[in-house]
Amino acid sequence: MSWATRILKVGRIVQASPAAPARTVPSPTGTRASLQIRHVDAGSCNGCELELSGAFSSVYDAEQFGARLVASPRHADALVVTGVVTHNMRGPLIDTLAATPEPKLVIAMGDCACDGGMFRNGYGVAGAVGDFVPVDVELRGCPPTPDQIVETLRKVTGR
Amino acid sequence: MALSIALAALQVLLVLVGAPLVIGAMRQVRARLEGRRGGGVGQPWRDLRKLFRKQQITPEGTTVVFRAAPFVLLGSALLIAAIIPVVSLGSPLDSSGDFVAVVGLLFLGTVALALAALDTGTAFGGMGSSRQMTVVALVEPTILLVLFTLSLRVHSANLAEIAGGTLANPAQAFSLGRVLAFASLVIVIIAETGRLPVDNPATHLELTMIHEAMTLEYAGPRLGLVEWASGMRLTVLLVLLANLFFPWGVAPGGPGLVQVLIAVAAIVAKVAVLAMALSVGETFLAKLRLFRVPELLAGSFLLGILAVTASSFLPAAGR
Numbered sequence: 001m002s003w004a005t006r007i008l009k010v011g012r013i014v015q016a017s018p019a020a021p022a023r024t025v026p027s028p029t030g031t032r033a034s035l036q037i038r039h040v041d042a043g044s045c046n047g048c049e050l051e052l053s054g055a056f057s058s059v060y061d062a063e064q065f066g067a068r069l070v071a072s073p074r075h076a077d078a079l080v081v082t083g084v085v086t087h088n089m090r091g092p093l094i095d096t097l098a099a100t101p102e103p104k105l106v107i108a109m110g111d112c113a114c115d116g117g118m119f120r121n122g123y124g125v126a127g128a129v130g131d132f133v134p135v136d137v138e139l140r141g142c143p144p145t146p147d148q149i150v151e152t153l154r155k156v157t158g159r
Numbered sequence: 160m161a162l163s164i165a166l167a168a169l170q171v172l173l174v175l176v177g178a179p180l181v182i183g184a185m186r187q188v189r190a191r192l193e194g195r196r197g198g199g200v201g202q203p204w205r206d207l208r209k210l211f212r213k214q215q216i217t218p219e220g221t222t223v224v225f226r227a228a229p230f231v232l233l234g235s236a237l238l239i240a241a242i243i244p245v246v247s248l249g250s251p252l253d254s255s256g257d258f259v260a261v262v263g264l265l266f267l268g269t270v271a272l273a274l275a276a277l278d279t280g281t282a283f284g285g286m287g288s289s290r291q292m293t294v295v296a297l298v299e300p301t302i303l304l305v306l307f308t309l310s311l312r313v314h315s316a317n318l319a320e321i322a323g324g325t326l327a328n329p330a331q332a333f334s335l336g337r338v339l340a341f342a343s344l345v346i347v348i349i350a351e352t353g354r355l356p357v358d359n360p361a362t363h364l365e366l367t368m369i370h371e372a373m374t375l376e377y378a379g380p381r382l383g384l385v386e387w388a389s390g391m392r393l394t395v396l397l398v399l400l401a402n403l404f405f406p407w408g409v410a411p412g413g414p415g416l417v418q419v420l421i422a423v424a425a426i427v428a429k430v431a432v433l434a435m436a437l438s439v440g441e442t443f444l445a446k447l448r449l450f451r452v453p454e455l456l457a458g459s460f461l462l463g464i465l466a467v468t469a470s471s472f473l474p475a476a477g478r
Contacts (some may be wrong), residue, residue: 012372013194061195071363101214101378
């Protein structure tokens with residue numbers, strides 16, 4: 001029963017959220033507060049993955065704004081791509097985007113995804129995400145903090 | 160007759176509208192217990208509305224099995240909603256649909272989805288189907304046993320008569336057989352609808368999935384139908400649990416307007432309480448290893464056998 005008492009004692013962990021940012025990116029389907037995200041790791045150092053899981057944790061709770069990570073690109077409205085695109089992940093990245101039903105968005109997360117970052121010109125690197133698929137939203141940072149991730153997602157979900 | 164058809168339509172409508180809210184309420188309870196704020200009870204409805212605006216994708220090489228499965232799943236769930244006593248006891252399908260038919264319809268939906276997953280020809284689809292069939296093979300006999308326990312007392316397989324029998328004879332409601340049957344049915348509902356600890360509805364790890372693995376290839380409107388129908392299956396099973404074991408508030412056949420309103424309020428309250436209790440319970444559980452799931456289900460089958468034994472051999476309190 002210690003779990004029950006702990007739940008009662010801790011109560012809400014989630015941070016107070018600022019007012020919704022202006023909606024700069026039109027939501028793919030034109031509906032508010034519903035964005036299913038498929039995460040694609042195209043060759044990341046896993047720094048962005050840590051922050052992304054932080055954004056969906058109890059503290060930042062991106063789910064309260066309607067964003068949710070899903071298991072299949074077929075279920076997704078947006079791809080969040082992290083890391084530089086390596087030679088081996090170039091094909092899978094393009095295939096994943098092709099498997100996503102229209103209308104869809106690509107969010108390039110982290111400096112590596114946006115322009116190659118510190119891994120630019122590496123021997124295993126094919127390029128940045130924008131070189132292979134059209135990028136709709138860029139999220140800078142190495143890695144971006146959960147606050148920044150949540151803010152970017154809110155600009156898309158509009159909540 | 161016209162009245163009973165109208166009531167059946169009301170039941171179907173109630174389940175259609177209510178199912179996403181049941182899922183939303185369960186997610187919301189879980190979010191609160193995890194210290195999060197959560198997306199709100201209406202989140203599944205927002206997701207559904209969005210899914211119906213998305214592109215329909217039919218994967219290469221799939222056949223009519225893949226395309227028809229969401230409709231079979233939805234149709235079977237709607238038919239169950241019309242047969243079982245949700246609001247009133249006098250369903251127009253009462254004479255043709257007893258509890259065996261309801262279990263069969265549940266199974267029909269499950270099999271349709273499993274076949275559709277096989278039809279896609281993907282590795283995860285086949286894995287999801289084989290897992291689901293393993294679970295279902297153990298679940299269906301238990302549901303039949305539990306409902307058989309309940310039908311023994313009233314000497315009828317008719318669901319309305321089972322609920323009516325308890326209403327007429329409230330002393331029987333807490334007999335040993337029924338308590339065992341209740342416990343057994345709860346476990347079975349958890350397994351059948353893919354909740355923790357059998358399957359994790361929030362997972363995105365393909366290797367641990369059961370239900371999700373079967374829907375991986377669905378997109379857009381068809382995915383919406385599958386998700387909606389899955390919510391409806393959970394809802395009708397909770398309704399069945401509520402109204403067979405605690406039928407108070409259900410309107411008798413041929414009710415007045417007030418009785419119907421009371422019945423609607425009663426079933427909404429009962430399903431809300433059951434869904435939230437299920438969700439609170441889930442918060443304390445981790446997913447079972449797949450090879451231990453049959454042990455859990457065998458346990459529930461044993462409870463079912465004990466329930467049948469108890470209700471056929473122990474003297475009834477109110478007989």
